[in-house]
Amino acid sequence: MSLRGRCLAAVLSLLCACVPLPKDVPAATDKSARRIAKDVYFIPGRFVAGEQPDGTSVLLRGRTGWIVIDTGRHAGHAETIEAFVEGSGAPLVALVNTHWHLDHVSGNLPLRATHPRAEVHASTQVVAERNGFLARYRTQLETLLHERVDDPQVPAWRNEIARIDGARAFEPTHPVDTGGMRTLDGRPLRLGLQREAVSGGDVWVFDPGTRVLVAGDLVTLPVPLLDTACPGTWAEGLASLEGVPFEVLVPGHGEPMGRAGFQRYRAAFRGLLACAAGPGSDAACTDAWLADVGDLVPTAQRAHARQLLQGYYLPQRLRGRPERPAYCPP
Numbered sequence: 001m002s003l004r005g006r007c008l009a010a011v012l013s014l015l016c017a018c019v020p021l022p023k024d025v026p027a028a029t030d031k032s033a034r035r036i037a038k039d040v041y042f043i044p045g046r047f048v049a050g051e052q053p054d055g056t057s058v059l060l061r062g063r064t065g066w067i068v069i070d071t072g073r074h075a076g077h078a079e080t081i082e083a084f085v086e087g088s089g090a091p092l093v094a095l096v097n098t099h100w101h102l103d104h105v106s107g108n109l110p111l112r113a114t115h116p117r118a119e120v121h122a123s124t125q126v127v128a129e130r131n132g133f134l135a136r137y138r139t140q141l142e143t144l145l146h147e148r149v150d151d152p153q154v155p156a157w158r159n160e161i162a163r164i165d166g167a168r169a170f171e172p173t174h175p176v177d178t179g180g181m182r183t184l185d186g187r188p189l190r191l192g193l194q195r196e197a198v199s200g201g202d203v204w205v206f207d208p209g210t211r212v213l214v215a216g217d218l219v220t221l222p223v224p225l226l227d228t229a230c231p232g233t234w235a236e237g238l239a240s241l242e243g244v245p246f247e248v249l250v251p252g253h254g255e256p257m258g259r260a261g262f263q264r265y266r267a268a269f270r271g272l273l274a275c276a277a278g279p280g281s282d283a284a285c286t287d288a289w290l291a292d293v294g295d296l297v298p299t300a301q302r303a304h305a306r307q308l309l310q311g312y313y314l315p316q317r318l319r320g321r322p323e324r325p326a327y328c329p330p
């Protein structure tokens with residue numbers, strides 16, 4: 001691949017946009033918080049072809065205010081969170097970030113500005129990535145801005161740079177260095193940490209009171225997002241979620257699912273890695289993934305899933321000799 005091609009591939013990688021260059025989306029109009037359990041609300045993400053994604057968010061009511069898990073990428077996502085919190089009359093008291101990808105942490109910037117006393121619970125991997133992945137990504141964006149001054153994506157690239165420049169807001173006030181119970185605003189939660197899965201520091205949150213598990217990008221639809229992942233150990237790590245007594249699992253991208261849905265996802269993931277290691281074509285492996293996940297990927301999302309898997313993740317991240325992050329096992 002040419003230098004330009006490698007550059008673009010890297011720029012696009014975290015964006016999951018192997019397709020047209022991503023563009024920023026205006027304030028979300030199709031999102032609203034919906035109750036998924038007592039005192040637990042879900043805000044959908046957004047993930048469509050040609051646009052940068054927003055991850056999902058979950059809001060838990062604590063003793064005095066709200067605990068918000070993940071804050072999305074675009075301004076509209078954080079605005080939805082802010083509107084919900086404001087409308088409730090209770091303050092935002094804590095943020096939890098499942099990992100450092102921009103589609104899960106960028107809303108920290110405006111939300112921490114409005115709620116400066118809010119605690120931030122997250123892995124410290126973001127500190128390393130400020131000088132690692134995010135710094136490299138920023139350089140690539142600067143190169144694009146320099147070389148393509150008339151590109152319609154210029155505003156989106158500038159927004160990405162602004163997010164990266166605000167990355168101090170992604171750093172935890174309360175680091176998650178190990179799994180275990182942690183009480184946030186009077187609400188006891190069980191946190192897990194996986195280092196060799198998706199991002200070098202994947203935090204999941206289980207709420208024993210409602211049996212809701214917020215899995216972050218350990219579970220993503222319409223396909224596993226493999227940009228910074230260690231595929232083999234990620235697949236193995238999914239086994240540890242089986243042991244969590246959840247009734248509802250909220251993925252980092254996609255709709256909440258029950259245990260049967262998660263088991264189907266896990267089996268499909270194993271099948272995808274096995275297919276990628278075998279002689280089947282990228283198209284055949286994609287067909288098998290879609291057959292295995294069934295209605296976890298609705299018909300309307302299948303073309304996008306195919307673009308992502310057949311057009312990018314299989315040839316670029318699962319096959320050949322893709323670069324693996326340092327936190328992946330050799």
Ligand SMILES: [Zn+2]
Pocket residue numbers: 053055101103104217225252253
């Ligand atoms: Zn994500």
